[in-house]
Structures are given as C-alpha cells and as structure tokens.
Amino acid sequence: MTKAVPLMIQGTHSDAGKSAIVTALCRIFSQDGYKTAPYKSQNMALNSYITVDGKEIGRAQGVQAEAASIVATTDMNPILIKPTGEYESQIVVHGKPYKNMKAGVYRKSFYDQGKQLIEESYERLSHQFDRIVIEGAGSPAEINLNDRELVNMSVARITNAPVILVGDIEKGGVFASLVGTLQLLEPEDRRRVVGVIINKFRGDVSLLQPGLTWFEEYTGVQVIGVVPYIDNLMIEAEDSVVLGRYTSSTDASKEIDIAVLRYPLISNFTDVDPFFEESDCHVRIVKNAEELGEPDLLILPGSKNTIKDVTFLHNSGLANRILELSQKDTVLFGICGGYQMMGSVIEDPHAVESQVHRADGLDLIPLQTTITNEKTTVLSEGTVAFRNVEIAVSGYEIHMGESQVINEGKPFIQMAERSDGTISEDQQIIGTYFHGIFHNDEFREVLLNQIRAQKGLAPITGRYSFTKKREEAFDRLANVVRENIKLEQLNDILIDAKESR
Structure with a gap:
C-alpha cells in the first residue's frame, strides 16, 4: 500500500x-x-x-x-x-x-x-x-x-x-x-x-x-x-478553555436546572454534554458557593487530582452547600473523581496524585478510596436498576484508585463479574466510575423524568438519541x-x- x-x-x-x-x-x-x-x-x-x-x-x-x-x-x-x-x-x-x-x-x-x-x-x-x-x-x-x-x-x-x-x-x-x-x-x-x-x-x-x-x-x-x-x-470538546463559554446563571425558561461543579482540575467534563441538547434542561457551570443555588441536579464531574479538588470544595464553602442540598430534593450525581469525593475519605499513601496523603470526603455515601499506582482504563457495560426499571448502560472508566463501599451500600451498576458505584435508598445520591453514563439515552430519560416528577411535571418520552445526534x-x-x-x-x-x- x-x-x-x-x-x-x-x-x-x-x-x-x-x-x-x-x-x-x-x-x-x-x-x-x-x-x-x-x-x-x-x-x-x-x-x-x-x-x-x-x-x-x-x-x-x-x-x-x-x-x-x-x-x-x-x-x-x-x-x-x-x-x-x-x-x-x-x-x-x-x-x-x-x-x-x-x-x-x-x-x-x-x-x-x-x-x-x-x-x-x-x-x-x-x-x-x-x-x-x-x-x-x-x-x-x-x-x-x-x-x-x-x-x-x-x-x-x-x-x-x-x-x-x-x-x-x-x-x-x-x-x-x-x-x-x-x-x-x-x-x-x-x-x-x-x-x-x-x-x-x-x-x-x-x-x-x-x-x-x-x-x-x-x-x-x-x-x-x-x-x-x-x-x-x-461535538465533544477536549480543552477546558471552552468551559468559560458556559453560563453560571439559571434560566427560568428551562424546567430542569443542572449545575456542574468546576473545580480546579476538572476532567472529562464532556460527560454532561447530552444535557445541552435536552429542551427542558439548562446546564450551568458553578465555581463558587454563591453561584450554586438550588439546582434540580448537581453533578460532581471527574478530577485529575481528587484530594486537591475535594479540598477546594471544603475551603470554598461548596462542601457545606452540597451537604445542605443533600437534605433537599436535589439529585446529587458524582462521576469518577466526583464519586470518590462523595465518600468519607480519600487516601493517597504513595503520593500518586498529591503530596497530601489524606483528605476528608463529603461523607454522602459509604465509600473509602485509596489512590493506587495502577490506572484503570477500560470500556465497561452493565445494568442499572433505577426507578423500577432495569436499564442496560455502557461507559468507560479512567481512574487511579480503588474504592470500597462499606456498611453494605447498594451498588449502582451490576456488571458480569463485579458491581460499580453506589446509590442511596431514596435514589437521590448516586456515584459511579462510569464516564459517559448520561450518553445512555434510556437512563438519561428515566433520570430526567424522575426529576420532572419531583417538580410535579409531566414526563417527556422519546428523548433524542445521542449517537444519532452526534x-x-x-x-x-x-x-x-x-x-x-x-x-x-x-x-x-x-x-x-x-x-x-
């Protein structure tokens, strides 16, 4: 050739x-x-x-x-x-x-x-x-x-x-x-x-x-x-410079308010891209406690340095505001580093990501994470039992660390040989290592309709296909x-x- x-x-x-x-x-x-x-x-x-x-x-x-x-x-x-x-x-x-x-x-x-x-x-x-x-x-x-x-x-x-x-x-x-x-x-x-x-x-x-x-x-x-x-x-962006284009203010014309935390070392923020195409959703990027408000869905995205970014949440006052929201109707959703932050503690004994060896998490879910030298990079698929519906989902995992759910926490995704993530009994607090979870059309529809139901709104069925749109x-x-x-x-x-x- x-x-x-x-x-x-x-x-x-x-x-x-x-x-x-x-x-x-x-x-x-x-x-x-x-x-x-x-x-x-x-x-x-x-x-x-x-x-x-x-x-x-x-x-x-x-x-x-x-x-x-x-x-x-x-x-x-x-x-x-x-x-x-x-x-x-x-x-x-x-x-x-x-x-x-x-x-x-x-x-x-x-x-x-x-x-x-x-x-x-x-x-x-x-x-x-x-x-x-x-x-x-x-x-x-x-x-x-x-x-x-x-x-x-x-x-x-x-x-x-x-x-x-x-x-x-x-x-x-x-x-x-x-x-x-x-x-x-x-x-x-x-x-x-x-x-x-x-x-x-x-x-x-x-x-x-x-x-x-x-x-x-x-x-x-x-x-x-x-x-x-x-x-x-x-089409997904790769450089976080594009985050500067996203608004931090709410939009009253949209029925669902989605806030995405922007910590200093945010990664794989394109996980939230599917929501930009939903007619009833407004996505905003939040950098401080004053901007947070009371969103219907709060997303803690991935991080390249979980300890540094969870420390930012504590020091900025965002951690306290997140804990307040956990007592209200806001759905809290952590992905990868955001999932790790939702647990009780993150440890980095070998200084893989940070010279700080330990940090307290938000203690929203029964999870302990240890940052390891080995990086997990894998395409994954499994089944979610969510709102009385079993949904097949796929995604990809990129993380330095192992997380252990304690006190018999309920897993979020069941795979062939293991489980991933955790979900609270009331299904309001969810964490997962699955990047791309919102790209699964059926799951995204069920999640958004759960939020609509909480707000007294009628469900929307037949939402768009992300793959077709792309x-x-x-x-x-x-x-x-x-x-x-x-x-x-x-x-x-x-x-x-x-x-x-």
Whole structure:
C-alpha cells in the first residue's frame, strides 16, 4: 500500500478551532472515499478517550476517528499529557501512564524518546491509511519552545506535511495573528504553509474580501476558506478553555436546572454534554458557593487530582452547600473523581496524585478510596436498576484508585463479574466510575423524568438519541466546512504532495 498523504492543521493560538477543522476534514475525506486517520503527536488535555483495547488517548483524536468512521488507536495520539497541579503532569505513553514529570524535566529529558515515539507511531499509521490529518497544538510561533517542541513544525518536518494555518476571527485581530505567526516561522517552515483558514466568522463574507485580498498579496499565502461560526455543534470538546463559554446563571425558561461543579482540575467534563441538547434542561457551570443555588441536579464531574479538588470544595464553602442540598430534593450525581469525593475519605499513601496523603470526603455515601499506582482504563457495560426499571448502560472508566463501599451500600451498576458505584435508598445520591453514563439515552430519560416528577411535571418520552445526534453533527460540520473552503485546491495540494514523495 502506498504511504498516506499527510495534511497538518496548525493554529495561531489555542482554541482557534484546529480540532474542529481536523474533525471536519476527517469526515469529508472519509465521505469522499479516502481511508483517513487523525493524528496528534502530543496532546495536553484532561478529557480523554478509551480505545477498544483499554488505552487512553486525547478525546479529540477519539472523536476525530469516529468522524472518519474508523477505530481509534494509540498511534493516533502516542503522547498524552495530563496536568496534575503544581506544574507537574502525568505523561501517558501509548495509552498507559509512564511517569509524573515537571514541565522543565519533560522538555529536557523526554525529547529524544518522544521524537522516536512520534516517528514510529506515524510510520505505522502511514501504511494503513490514504490520508492522515495531523493536528498541532497552541501556536507554531512559540519561539521560546520551538527548539525542542514535539507537536507543531517539528512534526510537519518528520511527516513532510503541507500545513494549513487556522486563525480565529472571533477573538479579533485575525490578520495580525496570521501575519505575525507566518513572520515568526523559520523560512523552511513558512514554506510549508500552503494556505490559511479564517475560522468562526459571523456576518457577510463579502465585507471581509478586501482583507483577504490584502492578506494574499502581502504574504503570498492563499486563503483556503472562511468558515462561519457554527452554533450548537454537538461535538465533544477536549480543552477546558471552552468551559468559560458556559453560563453560571439559571434560566427560568428551562424546567430542569443542572449545575456542574468546576473545580480546579476538572476532567472529562464532556460527560454532561447530552444535557445541552435536552429542551427542558439548562446546564450551568458553578465555581463558587454563591453561584450554586438550588439546582434540580448537581453533578460532581471527574478530577485529575481528587484530594486537591475535594479540598477546594471544603475551603470554598461548596462542601457545606452540597451537604445542605443533600437534605433537599436535589439529585446529587458524582462521576469518577466526583464519586470518590462523595465518600468519607480519600487516601493517597504513595503520593500518586498529591503530596497530601489524606483528605476528608463529603461523607454522602459509604465509600473509602485509596489512590493506587495502577490506572484503570477500560470500556465497561452493565445494568442499572433505577426507578423500577432495569436499564442496560455502557461507559468507560479512567481512574487511579480503588474504592470500597462499606456498611453494605447498594451498588449502582451490576456488571458480569463485579458491581460499580453506589446509590442511596431514596435514589437521590448516586456515584459511579462510569464516564459517559448520561450518553445512555434510556437512563438519561428515566433520570430526567424522575426529576420532572419531583417538580410535579409531566414526563417527556422519546428523548433524542445521542449517537444519532452526534453523527448528524459530524455531517453538519463537514457540510459547513466543505461549502466554505476551496476543497478542490486543497485536494490538488495533496495530490501534488503525493506525487512528490
């Protein structure tokens, strides 16, 4: 098989929309008959994805693989960096924890090993696919890092990939950021940039045309497309920067108020994404006790450092407010790290996540957790007995720690060989290690109808299918990008790149 043709998408800064453009191109190329894979050499994210063989990669690459209608592997993201606090991160290599490292130590001692991992993983992918869409990180113009970076132009050189540069017009100064980025690149790297995409544009594109003409004349680089801002796109984000877009206020027009705690090291916050599409639900992000109010459903999401984040809950006053809500009609739901926090104690005797060896939990459920050196990463399925209904559910588990339910607490999910989580007798307090639990349509419907019943509201049946909605979102994103970029010119670039190899 001929080796794959690569295309690299870089951005002028973080959150320029690189992941979305890569996702769109994966879908477009797949629709057009090319066997396509995503690739990101090194990803820094607390939202992760579990492959079918139980390995952990960046969530964006897993989602991009789904958009390309292929099965994700660790070769698509060989290095995952998960911040743990105190300028330290857990380094995940090919889906398994390698070690915790400070940024300076990682940059100094891991570079050669990382470069070899990148070369080997890309080489394997290149023999399996027709096209590989590569995602960069941050900006290629971070000149303080460029001598030992492993994710932008160094990868373009390794793979001999043409580069499309993405700029976010919504933040303002898009021409300055594009021109500035190009001018800060080394001449060899600048020649790799075959075009730019202006992303998240609102309004009449004809008003932008003078700027586009000026840019092409000034830089000699063509504008491949102007992609409009896309509202309500149901594709999971990976960078917690997007949480800043979510409101912290209530919405009286929605019947169900859902609050999600945002502690400092929140992870896998996309667990709550299905609620954004429910017509009767308003989701808000809560960072302090004053914002909490009295929600109908309070979600304690995952955490990369459970002890640090539960300490934040105690110190901020949120813990006391959560305990108050536990005596009212609010449904409290903890997932992974949030589940651990709901127990009586979290211990980290080997300082795996924290130099603090013990912290009190919220004591909402009979649970004791010990953080361990071994990380559980697995796709799971089981059955929930909830509101007199047995519901098949599936999800994925990512956690450093073992939790023991004491005093004969009632398990929440029954699996073939074990149980998971716990649920109170009145079914108002629930904890589980299952990420993706709310992506199960039947369970989500029963849960929301329980809340509706508590509020004296009629049930809603036949809620939307999350899987179907996401497939529609992939197609919608692909259609918008297809209609607003010069796809024929882009294909010509890739054909030329293939013939020159």
